[in-house]
Structures are given as C-alpha cells and as structure tokens.
Amino acid sequence: MRRIVLWFLATLATVVLLFGYRTSTSSTMPSTVAVAAPAAAAAPSTGTPSAGTPAAGTTTVTGTTASTRWGPVQVQLTVAGKKITAVDVVQYPNGNGRDQEINSYAIPTLVQETLSAQSANIDMVSGATVTSDGYLTSLQSALDKAGIA
Amino acid sequence: MGMPVSLALRGRHADDTAAWEQVLAELRHVDAVFSTYRPESVISRLGRGEITEDECPPEVHEVLALARRAERASGGAFSAWRDGALDPSGVVKGWAVERAAAPLSALADTDFCLSAGGDMVCRGLEQPWRIGIEDPHDHTRVLATLDVRVGAVATSGTSRRGQHIADARTGRPPTAVASVTVVAGRLTWADIDATAAYAQGADAAAWLGHRVGRTGLVVWADGSTTTVGGTAP
Numbered sequence: 326m327r328r329i330v331l332w333f334l335a336t337l338a339t340v341v342l343l344f345g346y347r348t349s350t351s352s353t354m355p356s357t358v359a360v361a362a363p364a365a366a367a368a369p370s371t372g373t374p375s376a377g378t379p380a381a382g383t384t385t386v387t388g389t390t391a392s393t394r395w396g397p398v399q400v401q402l403t404v405a406g407k408k409i410t411a412v413d414v415v416q417y418p419n420g421n422g423r424d425q426e427i428n429s430y431a432i433p434t435l436v437q438e439t440l441s442a443q444s445a446n447i448d449m450v451s452g453a454t455v456t457s458d459g460y461l462t463s464l465q466s467a468l469d470k471a472g473i474a
Numbered sequence: 475m476g477m478p479v480s481l482a483l484r485g486r487h488a489d490d491t492a493a494w495e496q497v498l499a500e501l502r503h504v505d506a507v508f509s510t511y512r513p514e515s516v517i518s519r520l521g522r523g524e525i526t527e528d529e530c531p532p533e534v535h536e537v538l539a540l541a542r543r544a545e546r547a548s549g550g551a552f553s554a555w556r557d558g559a560l561d562p563s564g565v566v567k568g569w570a571v572e573r574a575a576a577p578l579s580a581l582a583d584t585d586f587c588l589s590a591g592g593d594m595v596c597r598g599l600e601q602p603w604r605i606g607i608e609d610p611h612d613h614t615r616v617l618a619t620l621d622v623r624v625g626a627v628a629t630s631g632t633s634r635r636g637q638h639i640a641d642a643r644t645g646r647p648p649t650a651v652a653s654v655t656v657v658a659g660r661l662t663w664a665d666i667d668a669t670a671a672y673a674q675g676a677d678a679a680a681w682l683g684h685r686v687g688r689t690g691l692v693v694w695a696d697g698s699t700t701t702v703g704g705t706a707p
Contacts, residue, residue, distance in 0.1 A: 445604070449589045465589070
C-alpha cells in the first residue's frame with residue numbers, strides 16, 4: 326500500500342498551503358471478495374403537484390406517497406423557475422426493521438478494549454481532532470508515520 | 475488552522491502521483507472560490523454584495539443549493555448564514571473532498587481512501603478499508619471500527635473547530651453530544667449530516683435515524699454511545 330500525506334494550512338473548510346509532502350510505498354493487497362453494493366434508496370412515485378410555497382419564484386411540489394418494500398416514501402421537489410433546485414425526502418419508512426435493511430451497510434462496531442489504530446489494522450481514522458492542532462497527537466498521524474516511515 | 479490530507483492507495487496504480495496532483499489542484503481551486511478567509515474569493519465577494527449569485531460560477535450555485543437543502547433537512551439547526559453573513563464552509567468541505575476524489579475513481583484496479591481532516595471517501599473493491607472512529611474523550615483510543623467498501627465517513631465534534639458548530643436556531647453550541655460519525659454513500663452528505671446532527675445535540679441520534687441511507691455512531695457527552703442504523707427496534 327502506498328500512503329501519501331500532505332499537511333495543509335486550511336482557511337477552515339479547505340486548503341491553501343503545502344507544509345510537507347512525504348511518500349513511501351509498501352506492499353499491495355491480495356485479491357478476491359465480491360463487491361458489496363451500497364443499499365439503494367427507494368424510488369419516488371410520479372408526483373402530483375399538491376402544494377406551492379412561493380418564495381420569489383420558488384415552488385415546492387410534493388409527490389404522492391409511494392409504497393416501497395421498506396415502507397412509504399414521499400419526495401418533495403423545489404423548483405426555481407424551470408430548474409429543480411432541491412429534492413427532499415419528506416416521508417421515510419418508519420418500521421425499524423425496514424430502516425435497518427435500507428441502512429445496513431458499514432455499521433460501526435464498538436470496540437470494547439483500549440485499542441490503538443495500529444494494533445487493529447486500521448487504515449484511516451475518522452475523528453474531530455484529525456484537523457488542526459490535534460493532528461500531531463492523533464491516531465491518524467501515527468498511522469501516517471507508520472505508513473511512510 | 476491546519477487540515478492534513480492523507481491518501482492510501484493499493485492496487486495497479488498505487489504509484490500514480492498524477493492523480494494525487496489532480497486531487498490537490500481541485501482542493502486548491504475550491505479554496506480559491508470558497509474561502510471566507512480570502513477577501514478576493516468568490517464567496518467573500520458574494521457575501522459583501524459585490525457580485526450577485528447569478529454572476530457566480532456553477533459550483534457556487536451547487537454549494538448554496540446544498541446549504542439550503544441541509545438547512546431544510548435539519549429543521550434550521552444547520553445554516554450557511556450566520557448572523558446574516560454567508561459562510562457555507564459547513565457544506566464545502568465534504569463536497570470538495572468528494573469532488574477531489576474523482577481522479578482517483580478513474581484509476582482502474584486501484585482502491586483508494588482519501589481523508590481530509592478525518593473525513594474520507596473510500597473505494598475498497600478488493601478489500602474493504604478499515605476505518606477507526608476516534609474516541610472524542612480520549613484521542614489515543616479508537617472507539618469503534620467499520621469496514622467500508624464504497625462510501626464515505628465523516629465525523630463532527632467539539633475539537634474539530636473549537637466551539638464553531640452551533641445550533642443555528644439558538645446560536646449555542648450543543649452540550650449533550652461529544653461527536654457524531656456518519657457513514658453514507660457520498661461524503662457531501664456524510665459531512666453535512668454529521669454537522670447537522672451534532673448541532674442538534676440531544677436529538678442527534680433520533681434525527682440521524684430518519685436520514686435514509688445513513689448509518690453512524692453518536693458519542694454522548696457522558697461517554698455513552700448510540701449506533702444509528704445498526705440496532706434492532
């Protein structure tokens with residue numbers, strides 16, 4: 326696996342300045358395993374316009390409720406002029422078992438014991454301290470160092 | 475404030491630095507357009523009323539439309555307009571990193587995981603990427619792991635932007651929740667939903683549970699956790 330790390334000075338959401346750039350390579354991965362497709366959201370029904378909330382040329386149109394295998398789904402379109410500017414799902418399936426089916430990919434598994442990132446063969450760390458000053462002491466930093474040392 | 479960008483590649487094009495350069499070029503471009511810290515950026519000029527929305531490039535329209543959707547979907551807890559000032563940065567980051575990952579998607583037989591400041595886009599067709607979720611109360615610990623094949627993971631919490639995230643309806647930062655991690659098909663929405671859920675404090679897990687196609691983990695201020703999407707009724 327190859328790991329590239331770049332430290333940016335960010336103006337907040339994104340980036341500006343190159344701080345350091347180190348790369349290295351190690352092994353590649355074995356093959357096998359099929360692709361798990363992410364769960365698909367339910368398809369909306371054909372909508373009949375039922376509501377209009379005018380706000381400077383903007384209209385919202387709520388579709389009729391569609392029955393899906395997971396439960397009822399209803400979609401709302403926001404139209405400005407002739408352009409659809411937003412599609413919101415206003416009604417969701419509320420049977421929990423069905424929710425689970427829709428959401429059943431990549432569910433976090435709680436780790437009971439204290440675990441460092443390296444000992445768990447973790448590739449990346451998601452967390453709030455990976456940004457800003459926290460990076461240097463973060464697990465992600467440790468992983469990056471391990472990968473590029 | 476600094477934001478590290480980490481990229482892991484494996485497979486046929488694991489040594490392709492051209493794709494990495496494209497990733498960086500896209501991030502720089504987005505920064506030039508959207509930085510509220512740069513007075514000459516498009517978003518700063520729009521905020522000062524020097525240009526109209528119609529005069530902005532298409533990506534600004536896209537981001538503002540996202541911001542409006544996020545505000546509606548979160549019942550106003552999430553807003554790109556703070557005290558009348560335009561600040562869509564809560565929407566831009568995930569969206570930008572997702573866009574920046576496009577050149578990596580074009581690499582055949584190559585898996586990638588692109589992380590920017592703890593939020594990431596993953597493709598692990600050969601083998602899933604194993605993502606650790608940081609414990610917001612002890613940054614040396616991993617609280618949970620998840621295996622992601624194709625999808626995105628984003629985490630919002632107190633330490634990311636100081637006390638920057640507030641419930642736009644009250645102007646106050648949430649106190650009941652320590653961090654929210656969201657897994658979704660696209661990073662744009664994983665990031666928005668993590669921030670929007672976090673801003674809602676005690677309602678974070680309940681709100682996230684109604685978002686179609688999301689799973690996640692809410693860590694509460696008292697250290698307890700709620701897994702969203704993975705628990706039986």
